[in-house]
Amino acid sequence: MDSVTCEKKIRSRQREYTPAVRVVTYALLGVWALIVLFPFYWMILTSLKSYSAYNGEYIPKLYTLSPTLQNYADAFTAVPLGRYLLNTLFFTVLTTVIMLAVIVLAAYAFARLEFRGKNAVFVLFLSMMMIPNELVVITNFITITDLDLRNSFTGLILPSVTSVFYLYLLKENFEQIPDNLYYAAKVDGTSDLKYLLRVMIPIAKPTLVTVTILKVIECWNSYVWPRLITDDERYFLVSNGIQEIRENGFGRENIPAMMAAVVVISVPLIVLFLLFRDKVMEGVSRGGTKG
Amino acid sequence: MKVVLEDLTKKFPVRDRKGRGDVTAVDRLRFEIPDGYLIGLLGPSGCGKSTVLNLISGLLQPTEGRIFFGEEDVTLLPPEKRGIGLVFQNYALYPHLTVKQNILFPLENLKGKDKLTKAEMLQKAEETAKLVQIDGLLDRKPAELSGGQQQRVAIARALVKMPKVLLLDEPLSNLDARLRIQTREEIRRIQRETKVTTVFVTHDQEEAMSISDLIVVMKEGVVQQIGRPQEVYDSPNNLFVAKFLGTPPINVFEGRVRGHRLYIGDDAVLDADSVPDGEVYVGVRPEGFLMRETGALSCRMDRVQVMGRDISVVSANDAALNTAVRAIIGTESEVTKTAASAPEGSEIRFDLIPRKVFLFDRRTEKRIFLEEGGQ
């Protein structure tokens, strides 16, 4: 018996639980799966019920026999949901791209270049990881207001384009790239910038993808800053949009239409997650808490 | 391209508990590498040999001294302007690029009049790949290659832009023993074909001896000896060089000279006519022993190791600095039988071959030359 099958045997031995334990385990896991999935089911279900059917159900039904897409049409016509989505897309892409540029340059400086004061600045950067957003948001609000940048994409984006944590992740990754690659490139007359673009960025691609995904999730879900900085509907992101819809949209409480909007807002990130499941989970376990 | 190093010195600043200071990694290095030579820079780790290489490459700036390529002073030139090729111990291939892209990389940096068209670049890359015999692997990634193949790619990348000087930093130490011998022959062949002046850094004396035109032995930043490998082996300048070259290593005894005779312990082993009385170290190459019943040097038999063509007789002597005195003796010799049959602990006797015996001053460890028979 070779060692691999031996290993397997040992493992399978280990997994021998009594049937009762197995049942309890699956029951527990099943219940939690239900709790997680049910809100998603309910939002899709409700979004497919017609307004009158929904309001007619004093006892809510767990299924519908006459699904309608009318609510989705309403969501895009009665409230500017399309605009919210486009705004969010624009905000997310721009913020992420600028942030990547900023942190790639800074991480390169920290990981690869030698200059006076480097260590001191790096310690300063690290200490900024401990500063909660709540402390700085007040002044930022006033700064942006004073600069007359409320209700503008500039005002939305500017405070979010640096992340010390992602910078740190990237710097660690850059530092793992052997020095000799740099010396080899130097001997061949490669400029620092070309070395960064042609060698370091391709090698650090997995980390860059992780950072990008985390930042996209963060941007797509951001609520507090956009709420502070925008009160003009034309600049609302989806989070603010949904809140606006809830408080002022659709005339009377049109729950099915609201749920249609919720579905539309939730789908992009869920699709992104299902496409890059392992990347997302790896990235989050390396350094994300929600929010 | 001839390379001249003039009084090259490199100091590194160190900061520790004792405060600031300098460590001299390379101390007033001075030698000339003739055009087309392969030179082996040899020494134990930490002797400054890699620093010398980095100074020649321009990755480091010397504290003092100058470097010339031919007649041109390149001391202040950045690495990319020097026209050098550099090969690293761990190859430093770009992991995300294919072999072909790796080899093309240096060519893409050429600017101005040196700029090549795409077709010229490809042609050059393919020629170089053929030279190092990796032309079948051009589309692979470095991770898909064996260590030896990666090393060839690294050499190809260094050679593709026709460097004036090729620098190899411990290029074989990541390879296994068999591949190491094969690859060093390969490096020798490539060097012969391209006739590029080459500096080869290694801590392995056998490696350096086997392929170099000249070897430079370094210790603590100072050159100990420069010469053709056989010259240096046959006539080391000092105890360090004598000990560093040769496998099995040289046997060293504490000895003294009294009345023009050289003594090891109480045994008068050789004439030493020109040497004044005093304490010395005596170095004897393993092949410098002749086993004779009437031999001058008395040792206690330990064991015999048969190594195919030769046998090595391991014995002990109180004056020896090595725990074991190792003598290599041809198997054709009649004494072999006697030697092999000598019981452990019994006395055996050797005569010494004078040209395999070196005397060193006990204090300075410098060579004291025996003047014997015209040598």
Next chain:
Amino acid sequence: MRHKGFGGSLKGWLYLLPALLFLGVFMVYPLIDVFVYSFEEGYNSASQTYFGVGTYNYAYVLRDPYFLQAVKNTFLLVVVTVPLSTGIALLISVGLHSIKPLRNFLQTVYFLPYVTNTLAVGMVFMILFKKTAYSDGLINLLVTRLGGNSVDFIDGPYWAKMFVLCFYTIWVVMPFKILILTSALASVDPVYYRAAQVDGTSKLRTFMRITLPMIAPMIFYLVITGFIGAFKAYSDVVALFGTNLNAAGMNTIVGYVYDMLYGDSGGYPSYASAAAIILFAIVFTITCINLLVSGRRLRR
């Protein structure tokens, strides 16, 4: 080999410039400024003038009933959700670790709340728990089926609102905890389990004496990040109860800060700053205590 840059110091600073600029303007300066604001009494954001310097802002905030309510809500939320979510996550992770079929699928499912918009899904929770004139809502249907009395979880009594809030908060924070704990469990070398098995150790004892100590650092990490996160609760509260949290009696400290800054009750950056600094002091203290306790436990 230490290497001196080819181009000197300037190049390094140049690469760093954008990051320095952004961090300086939006991190360092605000951090200093928030302290300044918190001590400027009677600051007027329109005229940018203030009367004097002192601790009045802190005194005001600490006496403000809305703030005290927010502190109470926040502490309750923290005390309930952090241990509960960590405990449930541990249970689920152990379960997940012990099965093979469906494991990948369940891991994917459990992670879904992480990638959903807190505000959007909060609305779903709201309609599930809300009692309106037209319908009791699905949860109340369950409650009455089980023999209880229906209650409005969104506009009703305090305990009901608190229950929904805790429930939703746990729902939101679980993916991260499950992910961290499952990877911690997976990283325990099976050699230890084999050794324990050879010694005839029971499953429970193996878990308590081997697994738990080995993943303890990760659990403490989750507890600490959990505390910090729960103290900053805000958007999930808004999702459930709307933006007028003071009226609902469900405000949190962060919510109080934002309400002081902006909106119908806003325009008082000094009070907001004082409240934010109090929040930071609380979080900082609790994190330190956590670190001390966990440090001592881990060393033992």
